[in-house]
Amino acid sequence: MNVDERREQLLELALELFAERTFEEISIDEIAQTAGISKGLLYHYFPGKRAFYVAAVRHAAEQLLSETTGKVEAARDEEVEQGELLRVGLSAYLDFIEKRATTFIFLMRGGMAGDPEVRAAVDSTRQAFIEVMLEGSADGDDPRARTAVKGLIGFIEEASLDWLGHQDFPRDELANLVVRVGLATASAFA
Amino acid sequence: MNVDERREQLLELALELFAERTFEEISIDEIAQTAGISKGLLYHYFPGKRAFYVAAVRHAAEQLLSETTGKVEAARDEEVEQGELLRVGLSAYLDFIEKRATTFIFLMRGGMAGDPEVRAAVDSTRQAFIEVMLEGSADGDDPRARTAVKGLIGFIEEASLDWLGHQDFPRDELANLVVRVGLATASAFA
DNA sequence: GGGGCTATTGAATCGAAGTCAATAGCCCGC
């Protein structure tokens, strides 16, 4: 099998496995066996178990990002107002987490969140996502804005995870909630 | 050394070590050596490395909780209004994270966030903290309220972490931001 | 049809977690 195909196959497998169980609970042997290859081959594609995990996180992050930013940028080209931009971003975000729930959960809750590389990957995704939604805002490099945005990301992630786990009210209401909070956040330091 | 003292000593050590490096990066041998005891003794106090880590998380969570809820309850006895209660809670929270930054970081970012027991410990702390601040609110068991509160917790945690890392504007402004967002959240589904 | 490249394997190594039988210190009744 071709290099890119195999890498892709292994990364997709990683998303499934690591969404269910933690890093340590899954042995290299199990990964290899499930993938139908030998342990040694895994090391041919990734330098180690940890690196494999990090690659999976990056893979998931890229998926999330590529499926959300496009829609927001399209909306921005139509010069909609701030709240609407947030709403479009949210909607794309929620589309993603509904369609690829395990990927999303892996990204958010996957063990090893303490690992610097993992954190960096997740953080850069967050940053890129929020920047797309806020582009054009006049906050510049105000530290208060930075902190507020981080908080907003936290809100979105936690609320989305909770909603995803229960789904006991319409998605639009979640979007409304987030947009309200987002606008409150934006106005708080303006 | 007495049992409780030793356990306490080991847990405090765990907070320091695990705040700096991840679960896997720290070996049982290193922990034992740093504590000045043998590896075997660690197993006398904790059934395994993982259990030791979980115990440390619980320890940290208890510290956070015990140092915050008391102040909020005291304020509630004086029947202050909702926003003020939030502010008091926040203030106690920020006191804690300033004073015991490594403990807080360990609690939030400590690796193994994916571990069910760790997550349960952290979640119950979050829940207890927020319940104390919102007690008396009329949200009852509305799923929207639950999701909103989760989001708010996410906001507080992420914003606090960011602020703690930079501390480039006054603490009170952070508190103001959070209170505003908190009130916006509360009003969003009322 | 052979040389050389890459994918692939399985056995060997190595390190760290976990186990266990033995020792050391201490409190208690006598």
Place this chain on the structure above:
DNA sequence: GCGGGCTATTGACTTCGATTCAATAGCCCC
């Protein structure tokens, strides 16, 4: 003061899983 028995403590042993590596298999190009 002295021996029995309890708990703390140790260090060597075992085990399991990550990582390494030398060898094989398949394929492409000359």
